[in-house]
Structures are given as structure tokens and as C-alpha cells.
Amino acid sequence: xxxxxxxxxxxxxxxxxxxxxxxxxxxxxxxxxxxxxxxxxxxxxxxxxxxxxxxxxxxxxxxxxxxxxxxxxxxxxxxxxxxxxxxxxxxxxxxxxxxxxxxxxxxxxxxxxxxxxxxxxxxxxxxxxxxxxxxxxxxxxxxxxxxxxxxxxxxxxxxxxxxxxxxxxxxxxxxxxxx
Numbered sequence: 001x002x003x004x005x006x007x008x009x010x011x012x013x014x015x016x017x018x019x020x021x022x023x024x025x026x027x028x029x030x031x032x033x034x035x036x037x038x039x040x041x042x043x044x045x046x047x048x049x050x051x052x053x054x055x056x057x058x059x060x061x062x063x064x065x066x067x068x069x070x071x072x073x074x075x076x077x078x079x080x081x082x083x084x085x086x087x088x089x090x091x092x093x094x095x096x097x098x099x100x101x102x103x104x105x106x107x108x109x110x111x112x113x114x115x116x117x118x119x120x121x122x123x124x125x126x127x128x129x130x131x132x133x134x135x136x137x138x139x140x141x142x143x144x145x146x147x148x149x150x151x152x153x154x155x156x157x158x159x160x161x162x163x164x165x166x167x168x169x170x171x172x173x174x175x176x177x178x179x
Contacts, residue, residue, distance in 0.1 A: 001039070015094050037170055041144055044172055049116050051074050052075045057079040057084070078110060107133060118144070145172070149171070151171035
């Protein structure tokens, strides 16, 4: 990764630590492994996304780091918890990430946009996630999900293209053709 990326990660870390003192967003002490985990999955994509939707963005993983690297992609971060969506807006502004729009609300209650990439990190069961994303995807959309050890069981019943790539404790799940 470029020096610019790591400088942005360091700045993000400062902003996160500042917010964390008051709002307790995450318990990570070292943000570098989180940043690497977030961007690791880019190599699994066989296209350059134009519009990405991140569901349950929380403290910004993986969306903030993906937006740093995929700077020509428009990112829409959906986060219903006010303190977290405020943090995401502040972080995007502080990092000058003009490709990020934060939506403070549950995705299922927001205006629909078509995404060619939908991401989420350990938010909920995959079938439930797909359900709340109705209207944001079509059969061309790729889902990139950051999952733990239950990934295989969560996707086995889905009727679409599915692949799991394992890296350390992380399962990166790619879904295509979701109906």
C-alpha cells in the first residue's frame, strides 16, 4: 500500500481515538490490522465498483479504508446509531474522503439506490442482510461480506454464485446473482 494510504490510516486512527474517549465506538488498539483486513478483499473483485453500499458501517470498517483505496467509487455508508453516523461523517470530512455519503438510518428505511457492490462486516446473518438490502441490488450486484467462522453455514442455502476466501480468522464471502 502507498504511503498516502498509511498517512490516511494514521489520521483516521487519531480521529477514532479522539471519538473513542467519549463514545466508545470500538476496542481496537492497533488500527493497522483492521485496515489491512478491510482492503485485503479488493483483490477478490473482478471489476472496479462505481457505487458501493456499506451496511451497518459502525466505526467505518471496511468502508472507510475501501474508500481510501477505491477513490473513484461512490460510497454510501448506512448506520442507524447516531453517535456512529456522526463519527463517520466527521471522519470522512477530516480525511477529505469526498466519495463518502453517510446515511443516518436503517438501510431498509432509506431511499433505494442501485449498488454494484454491497459490503458489510459481521453485522448479521447473510440471509437477513440480503433481505434488508432489497431495492439496493440487482442480479449484477456483488456482495462482499466480511464474516467469521459461520460463513459456510450462512450461505449454503443461498441460490446464487458464492465463494469463500479464507485469510487468517477472516472469511471473505463473495455473492453474485442474488435474487
